[in-house]
Each structure stands twice: as structure tokens, then as C-alpha cells.
Amino acid sequence: MISRLPEGLTTPALVVDVDVLEGNIARMAEAGRGGGFALRPHAKTHKCPPIAERQRAAGAVGLTVATIGEAEVFAGQGFTDLFIAYPLWADGDKARRLRRLAETVSLRLTADSADGARQLGAAVRGADRPVELLVEIDSGHHRTGVAPVDAAAVGKAAADAGLDVRGVFTFPGHGYGYGPQARAQAARDEERALTEAAEALRAAGLAADVISGGSTPTAALADQGAVNELRPGVYVFNDATQIALGSCTPDDLALVAAATVVSTPAPDRFVLDTGSKVLGTDVTPWVTGHGYLPDFPDASITALSEHHATVVLPEGTKTPPLGSRIAVAPNHVCSAVNLVDELVITRQGEIVDRWAVAARGANA
Amino acid sequence: MISRLPEGLTTPALVVDVDVLEGNIARMAEAGRGGGFALRPHAKTHKCPPIAERQRAAGAVGLTVATIGEAEVFAGQGFTDLFIAYPLWADGDKARRLRRLAETVSLRLTADSADGARQLGAAVRGADRPVELLVEIDSGHHRTGVAPVDAAAVGKAAADAGLDVRGVFTFPGHGYGYGPQARAQAARDEERALTEAAEALRAAGLAADVISGGSTPTAALADQGAVNELRPGVYVFNDATQIALGSCTPDDLALVAAATVVSTPAPDRFVLDTGSKVLGTDVTPWVTGHGYLPDFPDASITALSEHHATVVLPEGTKTPPLGSRIAVAPNHVCSAVNLVDELVITRQGEIVDRWAVAARGANA
Numbered sequence: 222m223i224s225r226l227p228e229g230l231t232t233p234a235l236v237v238d239v240d241v242l243e244g245n246i247a248r249m250a251e252a253g254r255g256g257g258f259a260l261r262p263h264a265k266t267h268k269c270p271p272i273a274e275r276q277r278a279a280g281a282v283g284l285t286v287a288t289i290g291e292a293e294v295f296a297g298q299g300f301t302d303l304f305i306a307y308p309l310w311a312d313g314d315k316a317r318r319l320r321r322l323a324e325t326v327s328l329r330l331t332a333d334s335a336d337g338a339r340q341l342g343a344a345v346r347g348a349d350r351p352v353e354l355l356v357e358i359d360s361g362h363h364r365t366g367v368a369p370v371d372a373a374a375v376g377k378a379a380a381d382a383g384l385d386v387r388g389v390f391t392f393p394g395h396g397y398g399y400g401p402q403a404r405a406q407a408a409r410d411e412e413r414a415l416t417e418a419a420e421a422l423r424a425a426g427l428a429a430d431v432i433s434g435g436s437t438p439t440a441a442l443a444d445q446g447a448v449n450e451l452r453p454g455v456y457v458f459n460d461a462t463q464i465a466l467g468s469c470t471p472d473d474l475a476l477v478a479a480a481t482v483v484s485t486p487a488p489d490r491f492v493l494d495t496g497s498k499v500l501g502t503d504v505t506p507w508v509t510g511h512g513y514l515p516d517f518p519d520a521s522i523t524a525l526s527e528h529h530a531t532v533v534l535p536e537g538t539k540t541p542p543l544g545s546r547i548a549v550a551p552n553h554v555c556s557a558v559n560l561v562d563e564l565v566i567t568r569q570g571e572i573v574d575r576w577a578v579a580a581r582g583a584n585a
Numbered sequence: 586m587i588s589r590l591p592e593g594l595t596t597p598a599l600v601v602d603v604d605v606l607e608g609n610i611a612r613m614a615e616a617g618r619g620g621g622f623a624l625r626p627h628a629k630t631h632k633c634p635p636i637a638e639r640q641r642a643a644g645a646v647g648l649t650v651a652t653i654g655e656a657e658v659f660a661g662q663g664f665t666d667l668f669i670a671y672p673l674w675a676d677g678d679k680a681r682r683l684r685r686l687a688e689t690v691s692l693r694l695t696a697d698s699a700d701g702a703r704q705l706g707a708a709v710r711g712a713d714r715p716v717e718l719l720v721e722i723d724s725g726h727h728r729t730g731v732a733p734v735d736a737a738a739v740g741k742a743a744a745d746a747g748l749d750v751r752g753v754f755t756f757p758g759h760g761y762g763y764g765p766q767a768r769a770q771a772a773r774d775e776e777r778a779l780t781e782a783a784e785a786l787r788a789a790g791l792a793a794d795v796i797s798g799g800s801t802p803t804a805a806l807a808d809q810g811a812v813n814e815l816r817p818g819v820y821v822f823n824d825a826t827q828i829a830l831g832s833c834t835p836d837d838l839a840l841v842a843a844a845t846v847v848s849t850p851a852p853d854r855f856v857l858d859t860g861s862k863v864l865g866t867d868v869t870p871w872v873t874g875h876g877y878l879p880d881f882p883d884a885s886i887t888a889l890s891e892h893h894a895t896v897v898l899p900e901g902t903k904t905p906p907l908g909s910r911i912a913v914a915p916n917h918v919c920s921a922v923n924l925v926d927e928l929v930i931t932r933q934g935e936i937v938d939r940w941a942v943a944a945r946g947a948n949a
């Protein structure tokens with residue numbers, strides 16, 4: 222938990238407690254060593270090289286990113302092993318940028334269609350070093366990815382297009398759905414789907430030595446049988462959703478939005494200056510309202526506009542006075558971080574640094 | 586309506602049709618002249634000086650902004666009449682920055698408490714020119730603002746603190762709520778609350794010559810009786826919510842997200858690369874899903890992750906092939922614009938410019 226907010230901080234701002242952050246990174250690294258899986262953390266959560274450096278120092282084998290733009294930022298900061306875990310359609314400018322990346326880092330890509338795989342192969346053809354490919358598998362989230370049984374067709378198209386097929390990956394996003402108990406089911410689904418897909422690749426004479434799975438909610442739960450790599454992102458900071466899902470406690474919150482009470486229009490209601498342009502508007506069925514207030518755990522942010530958060534207090538709770546500084550954990554920390562230029566880094570409530578969100582807005 | 590997306594555009598990107606944009610600006614300016622109200626458009630929507638310049642050229646008397654940071658950006662671009670329509674708590678660094686602004690532009694502020702008004706007065710005390718204040722009134726949105734009957738107490742505190750009290754303002758945000766029919770009711774509520782509040786100020790011996798109201802949904806509807814200034818923002822671009830509310834038609838969309846089909850996992854379903862990090866995650870009860878697709882008006886974005894939009898098509902609709910470029914109007918354009926570094930400016934489907942979202946992330 223953020224020990225306390227820095228005195229006199231200009232709000233709204235996103236504040237990181239670096240001790241909690243480093244504890245979260247160490248704990249996930251330990252889970253990886255204990256569970257026998259490599260960690261390739263998702264950098265979309267933080268978009269921030271000093272955090273990626275801490276993940277690398279703790280043993281991460283590389284980074285996962287979502288876009289070519291994010292890969293370019295981290296490549297520019299000396300990160301040399303990058304997985305763009307997104308089924309890119311690599312035409313035009315994206316093809317040229319992928320080719321350039323393939324010349325400078327160990328690049329891993331993915332596809333969930335034979336056509337997509339051929340596009341990727343064409344984009345990076347002739348690069349000095351091999352470009353790896355994992356086939357994306359749908360393990361139950363029903364977003365992108367092929368059914369395990371269809372993995373071989375995509376893998377063969379990729380291999381024919383000159384890519385170095387190494388295995389399979391999935392995002393068990395349904396671990397965020399259908400209630401907190403979904404986590405264990407999603408972890409089982411992930412294991413089964415990836416195992417099946419890897420077997421399909423091997424049966425087609427392709428390699429399947431990388432079996433890459435999930436996410437912060439499922440990381441600690443999987444029967445890690447076949448899965449040998451995990452890509453959690455949110456765990457570095459945690460957020461209101463992870464608390465609600467039970468994958469962390471409020472003590473594990475390394476990031477909060479610092480807010481000021483700007484209006485006290487009614488006895489049970491006050492307004493903070495942390496609106497949707499700092500917290501994001503992500504909602505989930507497991508979190509009541511638009512964020513979690515560690516100092517008012519029973520309060521609820523009932524409405525969020527761009528620069529206002531309306532907080533309703535339980536009966537009998539004393540409203541904080543105008544000008545008070547209050548911490549709010551966002552519902553989805555990845556969205557919040559992408560809304561600010563920098564993170565305010567604190568230790569024991571003192572500001573010790575400011576870190577640029579270097580890959581902010583690197584959407585393409 | 587965006588006539589067509591530029592060929593070969595790297596996606597995701599936010600694309601503006603400058604002809605539609607200029608038409609929207611001209612139409613609102615005409616409504617102001619016809620209705621006898623001044624326009625002080627809200628720049629939080631676009632955060633973009635070339636658009637503010639067009640609003641000024643069309644007759645806007647000044648700009649509205651939400652934060653000191655936005656005011657600083659527009660002041661730096663030569664905009665000299667700025668209303669920060671937010672009940673700032675002006676301590677520390679914010680007090681210093683407000684004082685600096687007060688020396689360089691005609692500054693208008695607001696408060697919804699006597700304490701807040703005194704803080705503002707203390708912050709700008711001794712500035713060369715008078716700083717105006719409008720009392721914020723709650724006209725039914727129940728966010729910030731005082732009841733009309735309490736306007737005089739805030740106004741008197743502001744006047745005693747040396748501010749130039751000029752009148753009242755409200756945001757009739759409930760015009761976005763309770764179904765499209767709420768617009769007319771919100772416009773009536775606004776008129777009544779502001780009239781009452783202005784009378785309260787006058788009865789206390791204070792000026793009330795500025796009666797400043799609403800928003801894009803209510804702008805065209807108000808019986809503009811007492812209201813003599815409006816602050817719409819969204820109208821420059823429009824969005825899926827405005828279409829659903831009936832305050833514009835799809836032809837008035839000046840901004841869309843350009844997306845690429847990256848996955849076609851099922852016959853009735855495809856995935857676009859415009860996720861929540863470009864569209865925002867704002868939802869309203871009046872819009873089904875996470876955006877409006879002008880070329881597939883009956884389709885629905887049923888799920889949105891950070892870099893994926895899952896589109897479900899009505900039965901019998903042909904899925905667009907992988908690599909197709911598709912336009913998506915965001916649910917809430919203010920959130921979307923704040924997620925990108927620049928807008929791609931087009932005319933007849935050709936890129937003619939790129940405009941920086943200069944006040945992006947100016948949250949404080």
C-alpha cells in the first residue's frame with residue numbers, strides 16, 4: 222500500500238510507491254522460479270523503461286508489448302528480446318517498421334490466420350536474424366486466436382513464409398470474467414488449450430517449445446503443467462479490479478491516483494479532481510463504481526466525468542474537508558497509466574523521482 | 586460524415602474530415618447568432634489550437650477549459666480570454682500558476698463554496714487585471730455547484746476576496762442522462778436554475794450579467810431566455826453518443842477512429858485494432874456497445890480491450906476481409922482525442938495535415 226501521499230503534490234497525479242512496486246516484481250519473479258516458468262511481463266501496463274529494467278533485473282527473459290510502437294520505444298531503451306503479442310496486419314508502414322525491428326532485436330510475433338502469418342513473413346523477409354512466431358490460441362476468451370485444432374494450419378503458413386515457429390500463446394482473458402471464481406477455470410482452460418495446440422504443432426512437424434500463457438489473475442493459479450512462460454502485466458501496480466478478483470490485497474497497491482477534494486455539495490458526498498482523464502472509465506461487474514479508496518474502503522465513486530469523481534460515503538462517515546488529498550486506486554491501471562505523461566515515484570511518502578510513461582499513446 | 590479513410594493509413598489513428606469540422610463550427614456559430622447567445626466553446630474536447638482558431642474566427646468570445654494546464658497551453662498559443670470552468674482548489678503550485686495566468690490573459694474562474702472562492706482570491710491577489718468569477722450552480726446534474734438559492738453566499742465571499750463576480754454558470758450534464766428526452770428537460774432546468782441564481786446574486790448587490798449554460802445536447806434546445814452564453818464542446822466532432830441522443834446525425838461526424846480488421850475468428854464476428862486505448866471505454870445506456878460504425882450501422886462492438894474491438898454483425902452481413910480499413914465513431918470523443926498525440930486531418934479522403942493534441946494529458 223502507498224504509505225502516504227507526498228505533501229503539497231499537484232493533483233491529479235499518479236503516484237507510485239517504489240517499495241511496493243519492487244516487492245510486487247520480486248514476488249512474481251519468485252513465483253516464476255518456484256513454478257518453473259519464464260516471465261515475459263507485459264509492458265503495456267507501465268510503458269515505462271525503469272520498471273522494465275527492474276523486471277529484467279529480477280530475471281524476466283524479455284518483454285511482451287502490444288504494438289509496434291511500444292516495441293520501438295523499448296528497443297530504443299536497450300531491451301533486446303520483444304514479443305509483440307498481437308495479430309498484426311503488417312502492410313505498408315507497419316511492414317517497414319517490423320523489418321527494422323527485426324534487424325535490431327530478437328523479435329517474436331504472432332498470428333491467428335494463415336494470411337496474417339504470410340503478411341508477417343513477407344514483412345520481415347531477408348532480415349539478418351530469424352523472427353520467431355507463436356500461434357495465437359483462443360483458450361476461452363473468444364477474442365482473437367484460433368481453436369487449438371487449427372494451430373497447425375497457421376503454424377505451417379508461418380513456417381512456409383520463413384518465420385521461426387516456436388510454439389503457442391494465449392490470453393486467458395476470461396479469467397477477468399464471470400466472477401472471481403473464473404480465475405481457476407481460466408487457468409485450467411489455458412493449460413488444456415495450449416497443450417492441445419502444442420501437440421497439433423508437433424504432429425505437423427513444427428516446434429512447440431514455447432508454451433506461453435496468461436495474466437496477473439491466473440499467474441499464481443495455473444497447474445503449470447505444460448505452460449513454460451507467463452506474461453502478466455498488471456501485477457507490478459495492481460488495481461481495484463485485482464483486489465476484487467482476489468489476486469492481490471490493498472497492501473499490494475503500488476500505484477494510486479492522488480486526488481484533491483474540490484467540492485463537498487452534500488453531507489454524504491464529495492467530489493475529487495480525479496476524473497476519467499486520469500482514472501480511465503473501465504468498469505467491471507466485480508468493482509462497485511470507478512475506483513477503490515484505501516482510506517475509505519466502503520465509499521463508492523458513483524459517477525465519473527472527465528475531471529470529477531463523485532464519492533458517496535456510507536452513512537455516518539465524516540466527509541473529508543475541501544482541499545484534502547485522497548488516494549484512489551483505478552479500476553484498470555493500464556488505462557490510467559496511459560493517461561499521464563509521468564509517474565510520480567515515492568518512497569515513504571517522499572517524492573524520489575519522476576518516470577516518463579515513455580510508450581504512452583504508442584497505439585500503432 | 587468522413588467521406589473516406591485515407592489510403593494506406595497506419596491504424597489505429599483518429600481521422601478528422603476538416604470540411605465536416607468546419608461545417609459543425611459554422612452551424613453552432615450560426616445558432617449562437619440566431620439565439621442571441623455568446624459562444625465560449627469547451628476546448629477540452631479537441632485540446633487543439635487549430636480548432637480553437639476556427640472557433641474564434643467563427644465568432645467565439647473566448648474558450649472554456651477544464652484545467653490550469655489546458656489554460657496554459659491555449660494561453661501559450663495566443664488565446665487571451667479563458668474560462669477555467671472547474672471549482673479549483675488553488676493551493677501550492679496551482680495558486681502560483683493561476684497568478685501567472687491572471688497576469689497574461691483575461692481569466693475567468695468559478696467556485697461552488699465560499700472557501701474555494703477565498704482560495705482563488707488569495708491566489709490571484711495583486712494581479713494587474715481583474716479576475717472574473719462565475720458561481721457554479723447545480724441545475725440538476727448533482728455533481729458540483731450550489732443550489733441557486735446559495736449562489737449569493739459564494740458570490741459575496743468571492744467579491745470580498747477581490748474577485749470580479751460576473752454571474753453564474755452550470756453544466757446541465759443530466760442532458761446526457763435518463764434517455765434522449767432528457768435533453769429538453771435539462772435545457773429547461775438550466776434556464777430556471779441560472780435565472781434563479783442570477784436573481785439571488787443581484788438581490789445581494791452583485792453583478793449577474795453573464796449567464797452561462799450548457800452543452801452540445803442542450804445547445805440547440807434551450808429556451809434561451811436568460812442564458813446569454815453557451816459552452817458546447819463535443820459539437821465540433823460529434824460522436825456515437827450525440828447520434829444516439831439525436832443532437833446530430835451520422836453526417837455530422839467529423840472524427841472517426843480508423844481501424845484495420847486484424848482477425849476474423851467467426852463468420853459473424855471480426856476484430857479491429859481500435860481498442861480502449863484509442864476509443865476510450867465510456868459507455869452510455871443509449872449506445873449499444875463501444876462505438877458506431879458508419880459503414881455497418883447495425884453492427885455492435887460487443888467487447889473492447891486495450892487494443893481489440895470485437896465487432897458482431899447482424900445475421901447475413903458479410904464480414905470484411907482481413908486488412909480492411911473501417912471507420913469507428915467513439916462513444917465519447919473527448920476521451921478518444923485525449924488518447925492520441927495527433928489528429929490526422931483529411932479533406933475528401935486525402936491527408937492534408939496533422940494537428941497535435943497540444944493539451945493532451947494536461948490534467949492538472
